Amino acid sequence: MQIETVTEKQRVNAARKLKKMFGGIDYTNMPHCPIRDVMAFVSDKWSTLIILHLGYFPVLRFNELKKKVFGVSNKVLSERLKQLEGDGYVQRTVYPEVPIRVEYNLTDFGHSYLQKLIELTEWAENHKNYVINNRENFKK
Amino acid sequence: MQIETVTEKQRVNAARKLKKMFGGIDYTNMPHCPIRDVMAFVSDKWSTLIILHLGYFPVLRFNELKKKVFGVSNKVLSERLKQLEGDGYVQRTVYPEVPIRVEYNLTDFGHSYLQKLIELTEWAENHKNYVINNRENFKK
DNA sequence: CTGTATCCGGTAAGATACTG
């Protein structure tokens, strides 16, 4: 497992961006942290799985999603879809047939997010073994 | 709020990567999903905050971290640090003085991850208002 | 100072049954 080196330039750049992020934070009085609000979007396991699946299968119905996103319950899938729709990541289309048919697909915004998500999963997948290895050794 | 358009080329590229990711997955018998293992690394609120803070302040002691990472409890901070150390993101250095001093800093691997994390927070921050806006309208 | 140990409460999530 190869860990790419982070160059000095990249670190300086990172520090600059972090400074921008942290700059406005007042630690003595913080009812609302922008970073946290922001990260809440992307830190949900089921939501990320839903987005990834809708990236791979362009259109999915409720029960199809339920099969693909293995282990998710009716309740959680329904909640997350409503939330993802509300935030603008997912489009929900109802066909009033009998029985009713409902299709889900990513919006343009959803696709924009999908790009970032794929980058992240790629990174994670590339370094998975490194982490697992560390973890094993650490136990000892 | 401007949503950058995802080009056709980017979508095709995303589909290719997703195919690679999803390719090996057997939906009928899946004790372990690689994508989930992978995403579990990045989906913890406190861990991401710790990493970001250690990116901004190169070295921090336990109680310093506790002050910066607002609202975290002893228990959770301790747990997360141990986990981050075990996975290789964070280095823990003990100075056996009296009273004892312990310092935390990112490893090279931690810096590598920090890069991805910053990209993500940047994206999220840029699109925060768009999401919040959608959310408001959706309620109605 | 740097944690660990313990307890406790809230919340998220799974299972199931049921409805439009």
Place this chain on the structure above:
DNA sequence: CAGTATCTTACCGGATACAG
């Protein structure tokens, strides 16, 4: 088919006390 309603359980996280 596409969810909702209800219940129960399990886990996470917060507070506090204390130990090395």
